[in-house]
Amino acid sequence: MGLKDSSGHPFTSSAAHSTARASVANLRQRPNARVLIVGGGINGVGTFRDLALQGVDVALVERGDYCQGASGASSHMIHGGIRYLENGEFRLVRESVVERNRLLRIAPHYVKPLQTTIPIFSTFSGVLAAPLRFLTHKQHGKPKERGAFLIKLGLSLYDSFSRDGGSVPRHQFRGRKRALAELPLLHPGVKYTATYFDASVHNPERLTLDVLQDGEKAGAAKAEGSARASNYLSLASVKSASAGSSTVELRDELTGEVFDFTADIIINTTGAWVDLTNQAMGAASSFMGGTKGSHIVLDHPGLLAACNGREIFFEHTDGRIVLIYPMGDRVLVGTTDVDADMSEDAVCTDGEIDYFFDLIGHVFPDIAVNRQQIVYTFSGVRPLPRHDATQPGFVSRDYRIERRAPEAGGSGAVVLSLVGGKWTTFRALAEHLSNDVLAELGMARKVSTAKLAIGGGAGFPDSDAGIQQWIKAHMNGSRDADRVAGLLTRYGTRAEDVIRYLDGGPDNLLRSTRELSVRELEFMAAHEQIGHLVDVLVRRTSLAFRGLVTGELLNEVADTLAEPLGWDASERAAEIHHAEEVLKRYHGVEVHSLVA
Template structure:
C-alpha cells in the first residue's frame, strides 16, 4: 500500500495552523508550536540558545552550503569568533543538488576560463587526498560520432559565448580539449592521461553504445557520492578547531538595524538580534534576497536550475561498465549518465529560473533525460517507474542577461560593502558564484577578505589539511578491509562497520565508541541505521526534522529506500531525543512525505507492498 502524501497545507486533528518552512527550494509546511527540543544534548536549539544568550561575534556567515561552511571552518582555524546560520538544513540548497562531481571543468576551456580550470583541477586533485573518504577518482568516457565536426564553430562559441547553430563536437576538437586538460590536470603524473580508442574497442567495452560511434575518449575526474556528509564533516572540523564558534541550522536572517542582524528561529518562530563586525553573505542563488533583507538592494545573481534523476535500472548500470558517460546531447548541452553504487544518476539541465519559485524536476526534464539516454544507448528502455529519486537546485551563478546559461561563468567573485552603523563600521561580503570543486580555495579567499576587514593576519592554511574522516583513511581496498576488520566487535560485524566507514570516514571509530556506550538497536526497516546512531546524529549533527536524516545524514532517500515503516521507526526514535509529542511525530512523518513527494517526486511505499 502507498503512503498518502499531503500536497496542500491543512491541519491535523487537534493541531495548530501551519507556519511556513522553506526546505531546499520548496515552500512546505509544518505545524507551529510543536517543536520542543529540550532532550537534545547539542541540538540546533541548544546552539540557537547560545546565539541568543551571547548575540555577538566578530563574523556572521549567512548560508550553510559548502562555501559558507568552508569559510566557517577556515575562520575557525584562524581563531576567529565566527557564527554561521542557515535558514534550512546544512547543504540543503545547490550544494546538495549537484551532479556529485568534483571536476576540473573541461568544458570551461571552451569559454576561455583557464584560471578557473587550473584552480579546479588543483583543488580536485587535492580533495582526493584530503577527503578520500568522500572524494574518489572517476573514470569518464565521451562517446564521439564524428571526426572533424565543430572545428569551425568552436572559435565562434569561444568569442561570442553563444551556441549558434548546433554543430556536434568531433574527435579532433575533443582530442585538442583533452590534451589541454591533461596539461592542466595531471598533478605531476598522478592522474592518468586521457586515452582514445576507435569504434571496435569502444563497442567491445560498452556493447550497448550506439553502433555508429566512431571513437571513445576516456579521462579521469573525481566524484563525491556524499556531498551532504562532506559538508557536515567540514562543519565539524570548524567546531572542533575553535570552541568559541557557533553554527545553527533552521535560523534565517530576516532584517537588519542599528543593533545588528535580525535572526529568526525557523522551528519556533522566535526572533533576536545578532551583532557582528563582518557579515558574510554566502546564501548562494538567494544572495540578492538576503541583501534586500539586510537593507541593501543588489542585482548580483542570475541562477539557473539544474535537475537530475536517479534510476534503479540494472541494464543501464551494466551498460555504463563502471564509467561515467559524459557527452554532448543533440541540443549542445553537456550531460551525463553516472553509475553510483547500484543506482544511475542522469543529468543535468541548465534553465533560467525565478529563485522565488519552487525548483523541482519537471516532466519535460524527465523526458529530456530519457531522450539523452536513448541518444547513447538506443536499445535500452527507461520508464518513469525506474526513477527512485529526483532533485533540482538553483546554481549560484552571476547575473548573465543575454548570455546563454551554458556559457555563464562558473567562476566566483566577492562584492564588498561598508557602512557606518551606531558608531562602528560593518563590512558585508557577498559571494557571487562558486562551485563544489573549488570550495576550499574559495573559502580561503573569502576568509582572507574577512581577515583583512578585521585587521587580522592568517595564521594557518587549509591547503593539504585533511578533512574530518579523511584523516588516515585507508589508501587501498586491502587497507580498507584491514581497517574494517580491526573495528569489528560484539554487535558490529564487518557489514555494519563498512556502512559506518562509508558514512563517516575514519571518524567511524569515534561513532562506534559512542554506540557501544549505551543500549542500541538496528532498525528493522533498514540495517544501515540504529537507534543510538540516530542519537549521535542529534547530538553532533543538529537534526531539525525527520527528513534531514533521510536526505542529508544518510543516502536512504537518494537510493529510493524510504518506506512507511522507516518513517514510523525514525519518528518514534527521534521523539524522545527532540522532545516531540505524538502530534509532532505525526506531523514530521507528514512533512517528510510532502518533501519527498513535492521536491523529489518520491512516493513512499510499504515494505509489504
C-alpha cells in the first residue's frame, strides 16, 4: 500500500470504502453541469460558492481532500503583502489590504487581527539597493537589509491602502529602549521596531469547508442539486467533445470507479498542477512555475513568551522575509521559497529546519531550539506563474486567468485556467473568475459576496464578553465551558448545528482527547465528506498541527468512524497505517498505533 502522490493524496483500495458516498452519487445521478470546477483549494471552493450564489449550475471535484495542497500549507496569514511593494505589485497589495479588512468582518470566527513587529537593525541600509531590486526584480550581490527609512516608507504606503474602511490600527515605530522593553529577548543590536497589524487564519481548512458548504446551501436553495461537490474525485481525461461542451472521465480515488461527466465550461483551479490538469484534458500548457514553502511548528514555551503575543516578521541574512508567530500554545516558524521539483514530495527538509533554527537565533539569540521541540512540519507548492530566470522571491504573487476557446467549429468546452492566487484575495479572485463565467453564459451577477458573512461567521460574537455569553448559553450538565469554547472555535456559530446533533443521542468524549466526542465524529462523517482517518487529524481538527496525535487517538477515532463510513476490520487497520504514513512522510510526526 503506497501513497498516491506528493501532496499526500491517499491510496486506492478496491475493497475499501464499500459505503457509497453521497457526494459522488449526486454527481453520478446527474452527470452534467453548466460549469465544472477542478480543484478544491480555497480559490476553487471560493469560485464554487460565488457561482452557486448566482444560480449557476456548478459542480466541483477535488482529487484529494479539500484544502489539502497549497491552501492547507500556507503561513496561515491573511495579509496585504507589504513585501510585494518592492516588486511594484501595488494593485495586488491594495486589493489584499481591502480583502484582509473584509475577511476580518465576514469571517471573524477564523480570521483574527495579528499584531506584527519588524525588528530593524539599521537606519538607511538598502536605500541604494532598493530601486535596483524594484526595477529588475533581482537581488544583486549580497543582500542589503532593509533599514528603518525603507520600512517606514513601505508601512506608510501600506497604511494608505486601508483608508477606506480600514479596521486595524496604523503602524508605530519604537526606538531601541522601548523595543527591548516590549520584547526583552530581542537581539540587543536592534535599533528600532515597527509594529503594524495584519491578520491570521488559524483554521484555513475549516474556513475552506465553510465556504464550500455556503455554496452547497446556496445551490440547494435555488434548485435541487445545482451546486454539487465531491472530494477524492479526480479528472482522469477528456472523453469527447461536442458543440459547446466536453465530456470528461472522473475517477473516484477511494474506490477506483470511473464515470463520465459533461460541462460547458471547465475551470482549472488545481494550483501548481494546472499544467498537468490541462495535459490530462488534452491541451498541455506551461503556465506554472511554483516554489516550495516549508514551515515548522514548535512546542516551545520560551519562544512563545518571547513573541509576547505578536508575529515577528523580518528579513533574514539571505534577504528572505521570514516569520515567527504564536498560534495558541504553539509557535509557527516559516517560510522558505525555493523552486519546486514537481516529481518530488513537498516535504520540509533537514536543511530547511536548520535554516529555521538559524533565523530564530538571528532575532532571539538567547533562545535555544532543537528538533525535539518540533511537533509538526508542513510544505506546499505555491501556484506561481512560470518565472524562468526570475529569482523565486521576486516572482509575482498576483493572479491571471487564461482562457482556452473551443476548437474550430465550436466543439468542446471553454477552459479557464487560474494562474497564481493567494489566500488573502480568494474572495475577490472568485468574484473575478465568476464574472468571466457569467459573461460566457450570458448571465448577470445577482449577489455580491463583498459583505456576505461566511459560514459560522454569521452572528459571531463581536467581543470577548459576547463570546463568554455565547459559551455560557450553550453549556449543560455534560458540556462544560472548555468543550463549548472548543466547538465555537472549530465551527463558529455553526456550532449550534453541531450541538443540536450532539444533544440528539447519548454522547461521550473520547478517552484520548477531551476535544472530540463520539457524536461529533459521527457529525463530521455525515456532513463533512471525510474520506480518510487522516482528514480528521489534519484538516477537520488541529490535533496533528499541535502535535497531539497519539496511537490511542488513532485507534479510537478509527473505531468511531468505522461504522458510519462502512470500514470493516481490515479497512480500519489500513486507515490507521495510512494516517501513520502520511503523518511521518509529510509532517515529520511518528505515531505508533500498535495495529498489526
